[in-house]
Amino acid sequence: MISEENFGIYIHFPFCRKKCLYCDFYSVGERLADWPLFGRAVENEFMTRQIPSGSTVSLYLGGGTPSLAPVDLIKRFRNMIINPIGEFTIEVNPDDVTEERAKGWADAGVNRVSMGVQTLNDSELRAIGRRHTASDVFSAYSILRKYFSNISLDLIFGLPGQTISSLSDTIDRFLEMRPEHISAYSLMYEERSALTRLRDAGKIAELPEEDSVEMFRLLTSKLRAAGYERYELSNYSLPGKRSHHNSNYWKGIPYIGLGPSAHSYDGDRERRYNCADLSLYIKGFAELKGNAGVVESEFLSDEELREEMIMTRLRTCEGLDLKEFQDCFGEKERKKLEKRAVSYLKSGDLRSIDNHIILTDTGVMISDEIISDLF
Ligand code: SF4
The missing domain is CATH 1.10.10 (Arc Repressor Mutant, subunit A)
Known part of the structure; x- marks a missing residue:
């Protein structure tokens, strides 16, 4: 795949309305979201970073939950970038999608939406602490379709209580929606997640490895039969619809990550890591009270x-x-x-x-x- 973008920008929105049980991404509760302050910090951080002139950028808003942010903030972030932007993705949660927001995202220049669905079985959704239902997904998808011709849906398999038959049903319903792209991950019991604590306390059972392998086989065969290509370990797309931004990570293209916990790579040896700490990040970039511990970097051997x-x-x-x-x-x-x-x-x-x-x-x-x- 040849993508026009030769530089990536990732912005991490570190707020979630409710923590999903399996998740170990950095985020804090939505009640801590001071959007103007967060916006100022990201803009100030951006001013400290260099984008090679003449680059075309892929812009990715991830999190956390960017779909909670006011649309005006998304427009501001888009407008701070003067380079041409190719692919522009926002991650959304189904229950945040409204007609007004979807239109706002499209007006801001977003041309690709990645929605966290995970499963279309309501009891599995509850078991992993998602805040939406299957019916929320279908409503959100039909709104998004009016504004976007490039939609990606996330799916997780190997969930507690999931069966081959319930996964098969979820996949069939994904395929009925016919998104351009599907990211499908095997559930990971991350060290710091609530789900891992529940498993270790014997309150939920992890699926046997053989079941997850069978689920992966089922997924790949169903998606292939429906015309999706597995172009990366966990990513499937219809022809011409691979994610440019993520493909560029795997090709070693440089990118900058803005926001707490975001990473950057210069395309050569330097990696930078922003602190996974909102107050430190705000102190450093919005209040300009010193950058100690806000950004660390290492040079790869x-x-x-x-x-x-x-x-x-x-x-x-x-x-x-x-x-x-x-x-x-x-x-x-x-x-x-x-x-x-x-x-x-x-x-x-x-x-x-x-x-x-x-x-x-x-x-x-x-x-x-x-x-x-x-x-
Ligand atoms: S999975 Fe997404 S919405 Fe859920 S807690 Fe993690 S970042 Fe937030």
Whole structure:
């Protein structure tokens, strides 16, 4: 895929009305949202950052919950960027979608909406603490359709209490909506999430690994049959509708992340991490009372860069380009990598095409193991 954008901007909106039980993204309660102050902080942070002139930007508003923000703030953020903007995505929660907001987002220049659905089974939604119902999703989707021709829906499988049949039903109802893009993740029990605490206390049961594998197979086969291509481990799209912004992350294109907990990458060796602390962030960028601890950075070593290239490229359906790998790290490293890949090529978990190594469908299911073995 060739995208016109060669620079990314991500803005993290760190507010949620209610914390979902599985989530470990940084966010605080909506009652703490002082939108003018947050807006000022993001604008001030933006002024400290450089965007190469002549770049075309993909803009991604994530969170947290950007769909809680006043539409005027979204317009302000869009207008602070003078470079041309290609793909412009906002993440939304179904119960925030109204006719007025959807129109406002479209007027602000948003051309892609990513809606967090997760499942269309109401008892599964309750089990993971989502604040919407399946019926909210259908109403939101029909409003969004009037304003947007590029919609992505998020799905999570392996939920507590989920069965193959309930997942199958959710997938069928996703396909009836026919979004351009679907992101589908296996539920992760994150270290700091409430769901993990419930599991550890024996209050909910984690699905057996075999069920999650079967669910992944079902998902991939149904989506493929409906014309969706799996172009990355967890992402499926109709032809020509891959996410530009996320694809650029996997290609190592530079981006800046604004807002608390956002990350940035300069396309070479530097990674920056904003503090996951709203008050510190506001103090540093809105009240200008000092930046100690607000932003940290690190420079990647050769080894870290190599691991990063293996990890990001193998996520994609184009795989790892061995020529690019050799150009960056030399022939000796390439030969070492090829040697480590042999057993997976023999077992059929990797395949080799045109000097690229690519995860097969079976390889995707053990991708963590393969990737770390190739390091
Ligand atoms: S999943 Fe989204 S809406 Fe739910 S708590 Fe996390 S960031 Fe907020």
